[in-house]
Amino acid sequence: MRVSGSSTVFPVAQAVGRQFTDMHPEVSFDLSKDGSGGGFRNVFIPGDSDINNASRPIKDGELQDCQDNGIDPIEFRIAQDALTVVVNNNADWVDEMSVSTVGEIWSPESAPETWADVNSDWPDEEFELFGAATTSGTFDYFTEEVVGEEGAIREDYEGTERDDQIAAGVSGSEYAFGYLPFAYYVNNPDQVKALAISHEGDDAVEPSLEAAQSGEYPLARPLFFYVNNNKLAEKPTLQEFVRYYVEQSGKDFIASDIGYVPSSDDQVQSNLDTLEQNI
Secondary structure: OEEEEOOOOHHHHHHHHHHHHHHOOOOOOEEOOOOHHHHHHHHHOOOOOOEEEEOOOOOHHHHHHHHHOOOOOEEEEEEEEEOEEEEOOOOOOOOEEEHHHHHHHHOOOOOOOEHHHHOOOOOOOEOEEEEEOOOOHHHHHHHHHHHOOOOOOOOOOEEEOOHHHHHHHHHOOOOEEEEEOHHHHHOOOOOOEEOEEEOOOOOOEOOOHHHHHHOOOOOEEEEEEEEOHHHHHHOHHHHHHHHHHHHHOOOOHHHHHHOOEEOOHHHHHHHHHHHHHOO
């Protein structure tokens, strides 16, 4: 069984995959971090993976490419993330920021060079920017929801599929600025400092599972995985794994061990209904 795609969803798939293979040691489980888009384009659409994890919904063009290759991908929504904006622990001049200000910093049109270019009370020191690679679903979400146009980003930043590298980069530079999934922050809370985020005119909200679940946190987003319908019909082991993946997505360990909001009971049941309709 091969699972490709999102680095954001990777910890969930990794935990579930380990549990499943402990129960079924005869099953080969190959899990990779390709980014949501990279996984779709390079692995799932060509038919080389059974499942593609994604931190944003499949795009129309990706869906068309799947269908052109005879694949009708089946969507399962499995958890919720609170995308987290982070700075260095020594950045004592900032504790909160509006979505529009975050977008201004990352916009290719404004592209401020220094913190002071954005706010005169901030240091006259150049930004060091760390974020998701262009193949990442996190990149797609961030540019669309924060910058205001999907794919629009300034070029002078360090992009990677490795969220731990984003955290390390921000941790290593006093004037760094970045964003990453909440799970990578909450499991390393002393490495970087998370900013409270607001919509213009509203109170800033700190990233948390509770705020993501309630919708109060402005950068809450759903997470998904997609299954190749042909392989699902052909492989009983894949059917069993998808059922297990869906069931486990509603368990408490998704929050306590990983750092995402688990699927609700209603969402789990909806996913199980979707599975039964496609086998």
